[in-house]
Amino acid sequence: MARASVREQIVVAGMKTLLQQGFNGCGVQDITSAAGVPKGSFYNHFESKEALGVEVVERYWRSSNSRLSLLRDSSIAPLERLRRCFTSQVEALIEWNYERGCLLGNLAAEMSDHSQLIRERVAVAFAEWSRELEKVIQQAQAAGEISASMAPAALAVFLINAWEGAVLRSRVDRSRAALDAFMSITFDKVLT
Amino acid sequence: MARASVREQIVVAGMKTLLQQGFNGCGVQDITSAAGVPKGSFYNHFESKEALGVEVVERYWRSSNSRLSLLRDSSIAPLERLRRCFTSQVEALIEWNYERGCLLGNLAAEMSDHSQLIRERVAVAFAEWSRELEKVIQQAQAAGEISASMAPAALAVFLINAWEGAVLRSRVDRSRAALDAFMSITFDKVLT
Known part of the structure; x- marks a missing residue:
């Protein structure tokens, strides 16, 4: 013990x-x-x-289980689940004063060329996150909330990457502007 | 000397x-x-x-002048300039075997909380890049190549961040999949 x-x-x-x-x-x-x-x-x-x-x-990814619970909550419309999920992450970043960022993105930037073990574990976490998002996007498409013209897997990967980039940008700017641009373009254009 | x-x-x-x-x-x-x-x-x-x-x-940003020349080349249609610019960056990343990535994104992840001087210089470079992209997006909107419904400034910031995130993801995956998702969603959905 x-x-x-x-x-x-x-x-x-x-x-x-x-x-x-x-x-x-x-x-x-x-x-x-x-x-x-x-x-x-x-x-x-x-x-x-x-x-x-x-x-x-591994632990960081598992600690985001509350986010996954929200993404899987079928009592909420799929598109609204996506919106709430990213909104809660925006709020957390603002609360942290844009410090720390996302450990997955940070290690991707710093360690990809230097630790195969870390790189591969980060890749697994991103892949799992992508699959979760892909399922919700499929549901949003099936429900007619968004167009079915884009492949859900590519959309999921695109959005997670756009999110990670927005987090980086909010950190150098010490501003929510990049997060706001993410939310508006994502929900007014990408997920339509 | x-x-x-x-x-x-x-x-x-x-x-x-x-x-x-x-x-x-x-x-x-x-x-x-x-x-x-x-x-x-x-x-x-x-x-x-x-x-x-x-x-x-500062030097890294200035060394991307060839990219800026392309973005400003009014002999090419605005949307095509954007496509060529990102395509050439995709090709460079593949040639480098997804190593190194983008120095701006790397330093944003590693140094934002630890060096105000570096953070602010990276922010300036991102802001200059955003303004260049914003101008081309305005031209694409004026030419009727893409919808004018989204604000060019927010679109520019969104796309640069989506690009930075895609670069990070291609590095952990050692794969072009994230870059391909960026190109397809950007040009088939975001810039429409």
Whole structure:
């Protein structure tokens, strides 16, 4: 139990530290300090910072389960589910003052060329997110809420990428303008 | 002349190194080694790695002048200019095997929370790029090539962000699928 608890503290602190500092912007020491555990204990649980990074991506993705619950909530019309989902993410970014961003996008930018393990785990998370969005888009098309002329899979990938780019842009601008452009073009043009 | 040349070697090597390794993934030593100049010479020309980073963003943006020439080439129909511009960037990414990505997006992800100077310089580059795209979109609307229902400024910001996100996704997937989705949804739906 004690070992499991230390491991859990490292994963939670690792997620926070990687979001705040980036992968190369922090060391194992920063993570163990944030976790309040001895530095030496890190290697009892993880082979490397890279191995922790993979687990943090997994945990980050699973922590977005509330978003998935909303996307799957068939009591709400499909298009409205998409709108609420992105709206809640816009609100979260504003609340965080446009800091941290999305861990998937951050690691994609920083680590794609340097860690195959992290790159592949991020790719899996994006693929799972895309499939979830694709299903809702299919439902919106079936319900006649949006045109069926575009392939749902390509639309889902496009929207997630447009979202990730908007998050990046909101961070450099420290402004919601990019998020507002995402919402208006997505819901007034792309999803019509 | 000798000093100017060393400075120039550092900027060129700095751009290459920041693209390949990220800001926190390299040190001043990596940059001076890549430039083939003594490490000590770095601080004759730059106060800090951050100061070089700002100059590298400036240089990176200016190096995309060929893209701007195409966007401004009034001998080509506006929508076709946009298509050629993004097509040439897709081809470049494929040629690079989806490595390196876009320095603006990479630094936005890695440095927004950590360097106000770099963040603001990246924001300026994105803003200039957006204004260039906005002008072409206005021309496409005036020519009746695309609907005038969406604000050109919001469309320009949306498309650049969608592009940046697609670049990130192509890097984690090591695949052109995200770039293809960008091209098809952009030209078959967004710019219609």
